[in-house]
Structures are given as structure tokens and as C-alpha cells.
Amino acid sequence: MTLTRKPVVAGTFYPRLEKDIIKLIDESFLDENFGIGKEFTIDNTKDGKRKVLGGISPHAGYIYSASCAAHTIQEIFREGAPDTIIILGTQHTGYYNIGIMKNGIWKTPLGELNIDSVISSDLIQESPEIIEDDSAFNGFPHGREHNIEVQLPLIQYAAKKAKKEITFVPIKIGQMEKNVLQDLGKAIANVIKKYQNKDIAIIASSDMTHYQPRNPHNPEFEINNTQKIRDQAVIDAFKEFNWEKTLTKANETTVCGPQTITTLMIAAKELGYKYAKDLKYFTSYEKMGSRTPCDYSVGYFSGIILNE
Numbered sequence: 001m002t003l004t005r006k007p008v009v010a011g012t013f014y015p016r017l018e019k020d021i022i023k024l025i026d027e028s029f030l031d032e033n034f035g036i037g038k039e040f041t042i043d044n045t046k047d048g049k050r051k052v053l054g055g056i057s058p059h060a061g062y063i064y065s066a067s068c069a070a071h072t073i074q075e076i077f078r079e080g081a082p083d084t085i086i087i088l089g090t091q092h093t094g095y096y097n098i099g100i101m102k103n104g105i106w107k108t109p110l111g112e113l114n115i116d117s118v119i120s121s122d123l124i125q126e127s128p129e130i131i132e133d134d135s136a137f138n139g140f141p142h143g144r145e146h147n148i149e150v151q152l153p154l155i156q157y158a159a160k161k162a163k164k165e166i167t168f169v170p171i172k173i174g175q176m177e178k179n180v181l182q183d184l185g186k187a188i189a190n191v192i193k194k195y196q197n198k199d200i201a202i203i204a205s206s207d208m209t210h211y212q213p214r215n216p217h218n219p220e221f222e223i224n225n226t227q228k229i230r231d232q233a234v235i236d237a238f239k240e241f242n243w244e245k246t247l248t249k250a251n252e253t254t255v256c257g258p259q260t261i262t263t264l265m266i267a268a269k270e271l272g273y274k275y276a277k278d279l280k281y282f283t284s285y286e287k288m289g290s291r292t293p294c295d296y297s298v299g300y301f302s303g304i305i306l307n308e
Contacts, residue, residue, distance in 0.1 A: 003104040005138055009146040010109050014062040014153055018109045021062075025157045028066035029074070034282055035067035036074055042162050046079040046199070053268050054085075054202030055279075055304035056238075056261055057154070059147040064284045064300070065207070066154065071279040071302035072203065073154050081162035082201040084116045085155060086169045086188065088260040089148040089205050096174040098129045098184060099136030106149070106170070110156040116167035119191060119200070123169070127187035129180055136172045147205045147257070148172070155203075173259045178247060181259055185243075185266025192271060204264040206257025208234065208281070208299030216293035223285055223297050231255075231281065231299045238303055241265065241276040268305040278303045 010016045015024060029040050045051075055072040058065035076082065102120040105112050124130050136142050148170050159166040175181065192200050211227035213219035230253045237245040243265035250258035265276070278301070285297040 003134055003138065005104060005106045007108050007149060008144055009149055012061070013146055013150050016109060021109055021153050022157065024062050025066060025070070025154060028062065029070045031067040034280070034287055035070045040070070040074055040158060040161055041078065042080060043078050044080045049307065050082070050199060050201065051079055051308060052076055052201070052304050052306045053271060053273050054204070054264060056204045056206055056264070056301055057151055058207045058300040058302070059150045059205045060207055060284070060298060060300065064287050064298070068280050068282065068300040068302045069154055072304060073158050075279065075304045076201050076203070077158045077162060080199070081159055081164040081166060082199045084119055084167045084169060084198065084200045086119070086171065086200065086202045087148050087151055087205060088202065088263050089145070089170060089172045090257040090260050091145060091172055091174045092147065092256070093141045093145050095136055095142050095172055097131055097133060097136070098175055099133035099172045100124060100130050101134055101137050101170050102132045104134070106152060108149070108153050108156060110153050113152055113156065114167050116169050119195070120169050122191045122194065123171070123187060126191050127184060129175065129184055130171070130187070137170060145172070151203055151205055173263060176259050178244070181247070181262050182266055185263045186270050188263070188267040189270030192267070202264050202267060204257060204260035206255060206260050208253070208255050208301050210254040210256070211297045213294055213297065216295045219285060219292065219294040219297065220290065223283060227283065227297055227299060231301065235278055235281060235301060235303070238265070238276050239278055241269070241274070243269065264305065273305050273307045275307065276303060276305050
């Protein structure tokens with residue numbers, strides 16, 4: 001029997017109704033201050049190896065972070081819709097393995113996305129660290145995890161524009177050890193190399209620093225001089241395409257996906273990609289109009305890895 005994962009954060013992190021999701025994503029792309037300032041487009045320029053392997057995409061509520069995620073989605077899809085997207089997910093529920101859902105369907109209000117069972121199976125065979133674990137994504141307590149799910153309506157939106165059916169592979173990474181992440185990144189790269197005729201992209205799901213201003217009624221100085229400086233150190237390491245430095249800097253902060261970003265970078269290096277580029281960064285404080293009091297501010301970053 002095919003296992004179907006139903007949406008658990010529809011109506012909270014993103015709208016419950018299809019028309020409202022599409023409207024919000026449209027607005028996120030068109031946002032001139034935080035989005036790309038224009039409609040989503042596809043140039044269909046891919047010729048051979050994918051130019052943009054993938055990127056970092058935030059996973060907060062859409063009103064906060066979808067305009068940042070739009071930058072990553074646009075660049076991944078610009079040269080054409082991939083066949084499969086590997087989503088590297090973090091964990092917020094105390095999951096400490098590297099779990100993969102090998103078979104099944106994930107539903108959102110925009111429809112269904114099938115898991116690429118061939119790629120999933122090969123990843124399990126390639127790495128002893130990866131285990132097939134449906135419980136990492138379904139049921140209590142891990143089924144309430146949002147960080148992979150919130151990427152899906154954005155992918156479905158882009159796939160619909162491309163008029164293409166896309167599959168995906170969900171990987172929840174609960175491990176943080178450098179050597180484990182290095183092995184994982186290499187395993188992902190080896191599987192991608194195996195399928196030269198399959199267009200595979202990677203999304204690393206991660207928000208940036210989570211910061212609580214000591215003075216919520218006058219938070220701007222702290223956000224600019226503490227939160228943003230911490231995040232910029234991670235972004236600079238990413239732009240240097242130095243995965244070890246990125247992991248170190250991210251672990252010095254409350255970035256909630258050091259392991260997803262690092263795994264993406266390792267896989268990319270193994271595949272011969274040479275450059276990392278920052279696209280957009282802002283905080284939830286700024287996105288909400290810099291209103292006070294501000295008890296909590298989260299950073300959002302969009303960056304991609306490319307080969308030219």
C-alpha cells in the first residue's frame with residue numbers, strides 16, 4: 001500500500017486553499033523589496049549539465065520567507081524544470097538519524113508529489129548512514145515537522161508553470177558530525193552521477209539566525225549589529241564555497257540547518273560545481289515593516305551553487 005503524507009502545516013505556515021497559496025506565491029515573486037520583483041519565468045536554456053545545482057531555501061511561514069525562497073526557486077527552474085529535486089531537511093522534533101522516505105506520496109493543497117523511489121533506493125544503498133524511516137516524516141512526533149513540507153507548494157507552483165511532473169526525495173538530516181555529512185554529501189553526488197540522463201536538483205531547507213532582542217521596543221541596533229553580523233559570517237563562508245568554514249560559522253549561531261547547507265555544498269563540490277552565490281537576505285523584522293515591539297527576529301537567506 002502506498003503511504004500518503006498529508007499536509008500538516010497548511011493553514012498555518014501557508015494557506016489552506018489552493019487559490020490563496022497561488023496568490024501568495026505570485027505576490028512573493030512580484031515583491032520588489034524582498035522578492036525578485038517580477039513574475040516567475042523559465043528560459044529552458046539547459047544544455048547538458050545543469051548550471052544551477054540547487055540552493056538554500058528558508059522554511060518559515062510564507063508571509064515571512066516565501067519572497068526569499070522565490071529567489072532560489074527561480075534560479076533552479078530558470079534553465080528548465082528538473083526531473084527530481086532532493087530536499088535536504090533539518091529537524092525540530094528531536095530526530096537524530098538520517099532518514100529517507102523511499103516510497104509514497106506527499107499531498108499539499110496544490111496536489112500530490114510522488115517520491116522518486118529509484119533515487120531514494122539508490123541513496124540507501126550508497127550510504128550506510130541513510131535509513132529508510134517513514135516515521136521520520138509521519139505520525140507522532142516527527143510528522144509535525146514542517147521544514148520539508150513548506151518547500152513543496154513552491155516546487156509545485158513552479159512545476160505547474162513549467163507544465164511538468166516533478167518527483168522529489170525527502171531526506172531528514174538529524175546528524176551534525178562533519179565526517180557523517182561529508183559521507184552523505186559524497187553519496188548524494190555519486191547517485192546523481194549515476195543518472196546522467198536525469199535532471200536532478202537539490203534544495204537545502206534552512207532558516208538563518210533566530211534572535212531575541214534584549215530591548216524589543218528598540219531592536220534595530222541589536223538586529224543590525226548582532227543578528228545580521230552572525231548571519232553574514234555564514235553567508236560569506238558560503239560565498240567562499242568553503243563547506244567546513246560554513247559549518248563552523250553556522251554552528252556558532254542559531255541557524256537551523258547547518259547540516260543541510262553543508263551537505264548541499266559537499267555534494268556540489270563532488271559534482272564539480274565551483275561557485276556559490278548569494279541572492280537575497282533579510283530578517284522577519286524587516287519583512288514585517290520593522291515594527292516594534294519585536295520580540296523575535298529570524299534571518300532568511302537564498303543562495304545558489306552553480307558551475308559558471
